[in-house]
Amino acid sequence: MRFTRITRTLGGLLLAGAALAVPAAPAVADDEKPAPTEAGTAFRTAVAIEQGQKATADASTGDYLYWQFPAGAGQQPTVKATVTLPEASTRNGDATWRLDVFDGLRRRQACSSGEPLRRAAREDASVTLTCTLRTVRPWAEKWSNDPLPGAYYVRLTVGDAPDRDMGLPVKAEVEATAEDAGGARAEGGSLGAPLHAKAVAEPEDGWDGSWWSGRWGWTLGGAVLCALAAVGGYTLTRHPRRR
Incomplete structure (x- = not known):
């Protein structure tokens, strides 16, 4: 007994x-901000978006579109962009679209997976680009180019296209998400402050990641x-x- x-x-x-x-599963906020419907034209005017938001923007072929989003230590961000192209009858040839992601110091970050560069044929109605970054580290040596906590900039533009297609209207949709790398990537140390993150909201688990x-x-x-x-x-x- x-x-x-x-x-x-x-x-x-x-x-x-x-x-x-x-x-515990994160609680869904009742007062979520509406997703932005515009994009910036440079780093300084990059429109801030939250993780999981689908931002949209009407633009012209040849424009440089900028957004920024937050990412904390232990997260592995993924950016997805879809461009709705002009009517095929109005286009004169193929075009190559490019998706770039930069950290708060405006250092271009390499994609660990995804397709950040894609060629759209004249008959394609849309093109989708993706970029998954390496796991954000809580700190790094000054000489390294490791992704660190703070703001991340997204730049979307056409790499090359027929000159006569420049200026044709397009519609862009961008979403930034992040997965938690978990204990396998846990490490000590932290930054004194996130990299240029005044314009974006702090992630739910904080800049230094979840405990x-x-x-x-x-x-x-x-x-x-x-x-x-x-x-x-x-x-x-x-x-x-x-x-």
């Missing part, structure tokens, strides 16, 4: 630990299992079964 009570108690602790090991990591889950679960095994072994040793 005593062993059963102890087992049930520790079983409850194990379930509680498992519940703690799973981070939670997968290591906490493994540590807590392991501790509960060890306690369960220890008490179970002690109980069996003190009260051997009678034949």
Whole structure:
């Protein structure tokens, strides 16, 4: 009877630990800001967007379109841009579109995956570009080009197109999202301040990332299992079964 009570108690602790090991889903704000319907024409006029917002803008072929979004330590940002092209009958040939992402110091960041450069054929109705950055680090050496917490700039433009197609109307849609890299990328250190992030809102988990990591889950679960095994072994040793 005593062993059963102890087992049930520790079983409850194990379930509680498992519940703690799973981070709660972020609450959805009721007062979300409307997504921007315009873009800037330079770094200084880049329009701020939040993660998960789908910003749109009406523009002309050949324009440089700029947005900026926030990203904190431990996040791996992905930018997706879709350009709705002019009617095929009004275009004179193929065009190459380009998506670039820069950090708060305006250093161009390499894409770890995605298609940031795509060629649209004359008959295509739209073209989609993507860029997934490396995981944002809480700090880095001065000589490195690692992505750091702060604002990130998105630039969308046409790389090359027939001269007669310049100025034709297009519609752009841009969205920036980010995945949490988790405990596998947890590391110490942090910046004194995010890189040029006055215009963008701080991420939900802060610039330095969430306090939670997968290591906490493994540590807590392991501790509960060890306690369960220890008490179970002690109980069996003190009260051997009678034949």
